[in-house]
Amino acid sequence: MRRKIVAGNWKMNGSKDLAQTLVSDVRSQAASLDNGVEVVIIPPAIYVGEVAANAGDLLSVGVQNVGQWASGAYTGEISAEMARDQGCQYALVGHSERRQIFGETDEMVAEKVGRIVAGGLYAVVCVGETLEEREAGKAESVVAAQVRNGLAAVSADQWRQVVVAYEPVWAIGTGKTATAQDAQAMHASIRKVLSEIGAPADEISLLYGGSVKADNAAALFAEPDIDGGLIGGASLIAQDFISICRSVPAGT
Ligand code: 13P
Numbered sequence: 001m002r003r004k005i006v007a008g009n010w011k012m013n014g015s016k017d018l019a020q021t022l023v024s025d026v027r028s029q030a031a032s033l034d035n036g037v038e039v040v041i042i043p044p045a046i047y048v049g050e051v052a053a054n055a056g057d058l059l060s061v062g063v064q065n066v067g068q069w070a071s072g073a074y075t076g077e078i079s080a081e082m083a084r085d086q087g088c089q090y091a092l093v094g095h096s097e098r099r100q101i102f103g104e105t106d107e108m109v110a111e112k113v114g115r116i117v118a119g120g121l122y123a124v125v126c127v128g129e130t131l132e133e134r135e136a137g138k139a140e141s142v143v144a145a146q147v148r149n150g151l152a153a154v155s156a157d158q159w160r161q162v163v164v165a166y167e168p169v170w171a172i173g174t175g176k177t178a179t180a181q182d183a184q185a186m187h188a189s190i191r192k193v194l195s196e197i198g199a200p201a202d203e204i205s206l207l208y209g210g211s212v213k214a215d216n217a218a219a220l221f222a223e224p225d226i227d228g229g230l231i232g233g234a235s236l237i238a239q240d241f242i243s244i245c246r247s248v249p250a251g252t
Pocket of ligand 1: 009173209
């Protein structure tokens, strides 16, 4: 059975106060979740220690990015090892905001994935097409290339540390969500690419992200190849986030 995961990516939002109050709220409500979902909080790196201290055993913690190097003269960067040292289990990599604003390439994504898995963390590798690419009928080929290139350095014994998040760029922060059918079709296509590159595709969790809210999460998570979600805006409100976590069907 694949792991079910709901992860909240705070992006560059939040505060020390939120890292205490929201995390305690989510933690206390997570105790009543009975669907086996793993709940992950991914705050800005500066708050990771605070979140990890408040997360208890019920919540996992992640960083939004790591550098592609082990250590050294890279001012402003943090390493996968440091994230683990601060109590993280997860690291996002290749988010479309990193790709678009910070020029992150597939090659950099592949190097970062290598660092993340070697550092003992789960890599949540983000892929997704722009609106222009979708309208040109290229969505599947663009995403397939991101999956192939971004995961090029993963070795056979590391696949269990890989999670893929499909986030169509046009759905991020826009209030437009992919329909459950379109998201399912892309997830099935990603799973096919994973098996073509030798990954144990049926064991890899695939998350959907892009304007997931409390009122559309259940329809998305009911699809057979959608194993949870990567949540932006709605992860900053404890009630909304926990309600999305509750929308994961039990025992599938
Ligand atoms: P929104 O849920 O705010 O659309 O953000 C999605 C996202 O980018 C999560 O990584």
